[in-house]
Amino acid sequence: MTINVIKKQSDNNFMEWILDPESKLKQFQDIKTLMKNEYLNDPYDWVVAFSSGKDSTLVLKLVWEMLSELTQDQRHKKIHVISSDTTVETNKLTSFLHKSLKMIAVNGAELGIEVHLVKPRLIQRYFRHVIGLGVIPPAPGKGFQWCTDRLKIAPLNSKMTEILKQQPVIIPEPEYNHRLTLLLGVRLDESIKRAASIKRHTSNDFFGEHDYIPNARVFHAVRDISTDDTWNFLRYKSKELPWGMPIEKLEAMYGGSNIKECPVIRSKKELNKSCGNTRTGCWVCLLGGRKDKMLQELIDGGDESVTYLADWKEFLFDVTFDCRYKDPIKGIKEIEKRVQKHSNKGFLDNPALWHEDEFNRYIDDYKAYERATKGNEKGEYDPGKFSFEMRRMLLEKLFYAQEMAGYKLISDKEVLLIIQEWSNEGYNVALEELKPINHHYDGAVVLKRDWTINEKETTNKNAIFFVEVPLNMPASELAVYHKERQRLTGKSIFCFYSHADFSHAKMVYNKATFLVCKKDILTLEEATSYVYEWLYLEGHITIGMDGKSFTKMTKEAKNAALKHLMIDTLGGAIKSLDERIGSLKNQSVNLKTLSDEEIAKLSRRWSLLQKWIRIEKENHIEQNEKINNKLTVNNKKVEYDYNSVYLTKDGQLVFTF
Incomplete structure (x- = not known):
């Protein structure tokens, strides 16, 4: 109409x-x-x-x-x-x-x-x-x-x-x-x-x-x-x-x-x-969109104080869709309780597992390892609540709007309750630390459900980098450590979790991929340095012998850094080994055609890969004749695991790695 x-x-x-x-x-x-x-x-x-x-x-x-x-x-x-x-x-x-x-x-x-x-x-x-x-x-x-x-x-x-x-x-009750x-x-x-x-x-x-x-x-x-x-x-x-x-x-x-x-x-x-x-x-309602007709009419009518309310609301609208200000960790309280009760350590972290049955324990640990997963149950981008960093910015900007408008926008009791809620999460901020600040916004970084950048809705002009950090921590411990860094630094870098699973080598570790988009970060190297500083160095200030303050690595950060360095260093070797084992699986080898030198080489390779062979779950032995665990080829004896070798109908031996 x-x-x-x-x-x-x-x-x-x-x-x-x-x-x-x-x-x-x-x-x-x-x-x-x-x-x-x-x-x-x-x-x-x-x-x-x-x-x-x-x-x-x-x-x-x-x-x-x-x-x-x-x-x-x-x-x-x-x-x-x-x-x-x-x-x-x-x-x-x-x-x-x-x-x-x-x-x-x-x-x-x-x-x-x-x-x-x-x-x-x-x-x-x-x-x-x-x-x-x-x-x-x-x-x-x-x-x-x-x-x-x-x-x-x-x-x-x-x-x-x-x-x-x-x-x-009323008695009797009316009808x-x-x-x-x-x-x-x-x-x-x-x-x-x-x-x-x-x-x-x-x-x-x-x-x-x-x-x-x-x-x-x-x-x-x-x-x-x-x-x-x-x-x-x-x-x-x-x-x-x-x-x-x-x-x-x-x-x-x-x-x-x-x-x-x-x-x-x-x-x-x-x-x-x-x-x-x-x-x-x-006036805070976002359902009508970024621009509020009601607020605009009040402004047009001469009420300049509403300008500051409208600015705060537009700021809130913008950051609501920005992934950088969302907390990637959900349900942290339950996770922390679980980690306190059960420490899910890896094989290399626990010397008590080094015994004669080490390989069976190793495979059990591989199966039980708590893998970090990406997003919701469907693997989709499903962000959590506002990060503490953004919540503090919202309150400081609200104080600024209140100061400029000249009347109360939030009661003193509600401010104190907010500070208490922060404290309950482990963020301790005194009321005196909060000042009126007119925080400005640099544009949204918006993700699609499939974790790709939403080019249409992303308005931020700065470069966007993804920094992947491997960490040898089970998912719960990784989440707890991430939350500790948030509490210590008072800020957060948005990330999503995933894991690298090497099924042939039976190795698995978790990793976090951080999204970095800041005005002063122009290269991937700078973004990586920014992430590493936040992960391991930033936030813990102490006083040296000379009376000057300096940043000190916490015990938790040191352990996390060592776990990162171990996986980062061995990552290439693990991947290469996994690919080698995978290439040998179901590979047919006719031993009668091998020379003594080739057999010796195969034996050495066999010995080196014993750990990986013996922890294979499935050996693909179907309707084939199993043979004894000793074999003589060209008068040379070769020992093998009977579960890993079988005889084909044409008389060929097949090694299953």
Whole structure:
């Protein structure tokens, strides 16, 4: 539908209100009559979910007028007006909501109206999740919309449950399936999705069951009212709402016509629907995209403070898709517990395994070795939460935005909780160390599910390097060591894990591939040096005999470096040996054609490869005649493992390596 068509419809609706107001008012009078009948016949309290937007304002205005038409004796119960302050709404909207609630509380008391303003608990709040815990915020096509439940639904439902417990016990019980009624300002005219949701959740034209609160029903009183009729009714013959708020103040909250209203309470089925560019959309919300229409209209209207909020949000949007600021380690607490209980050392690390049965133990260790795997169970790129480095940057940039805006964006208690959450992870930062810093962003590095660079979405102009580091550590120990480096240095380099498996030589070790993209790193050698410094040297500062500070390698870093050097040095030899053994497997050798020198050479080779032969799991001996473990060829005796040699039908001996 084009803008011109919408404008024409609005103009026509306005003329209908001018020429025939009685017919337009009838639909609202019918709603008030329905409300009155339900109110008088229902012994239990009502709850109005109030966001201070046009739709919830329409519901409260109708309820207010209905109550005003009743006698004092008929007003036999409370009307609870509940609003939610998510703590991440714009300052303008929060101020408007608080002023509205004060007016409603004062002027609605004689009508039995009681006001409740709820907030999420500290542990439910947005910044505690994103900055404290590193939870990735909901974004278009990315992640579960966890914030709606924690910031709005949970606090509101907690208050509703409290009100429900206060309802009277009536004997005999009335013929109702509910003990509380919730009035929502949702309309079919809002969107196709919203209309479908209303129809799914209503048992008849106006009433349905509440998704979360048992014994509560939902009353969709204004479901059939159009947007134009909503505004024209609110403006009809009055410049003020019943509780005293000027209507022009409400209109100013909407700005442009593209801004829609985000409802106070949503059903479970709607949790993954976008709030997006809504009038009551939180200023941190990414679901509407990088540019926020609501914030931009506030800026265009002269509120310069919102510029800093918009900048912070754009920064958050950008880093949300950047792999460099994701923690590659998931479930570290469980991994650390497992490593403390079981140390899965390799054969070469444990001298106790050097005994006469060393080769059987070696093959057992090869089978049991904890191999590191890439990504999720499908091997796909599946990043974890924000790295600590990014979380600290987000908080420092938030402090900067708060300082420049001139009003609180985060409470002191939430800041302290964030610092405590960091401490719980092993990152100890004092409040005094955190300063307002306007961190800038150099462009995203985005990966596809198959771990290749997403050229379309990657906006970073710096060179991107992949540095592979072999480490002779089982997967759990590797993850624990990586986490120790993060805690020690306060930063992280994104990487993915994998392993090198030499099945013929029965050797296996893990490796980490680091992604490096920084302005001052221009070559692979520089990227490798940067990774090695972070892995082994950086972070542990000590004071020397001369009183000067210097970087000292930790005990864990020294052990890790030695394991790396061992594998890095032997890697070529292991690969060559694995290829040689593989090439000899199932290779037929006719001993009768060999000279004494060739036999001696074969014997020496046989001796050298005994370790690898004897640990082969499968020897491919099928339906062939096994022979004794001693063989005379050209009057020379050759010893062999009977499991590795067999006689073919044409009389040829076959060695299986």
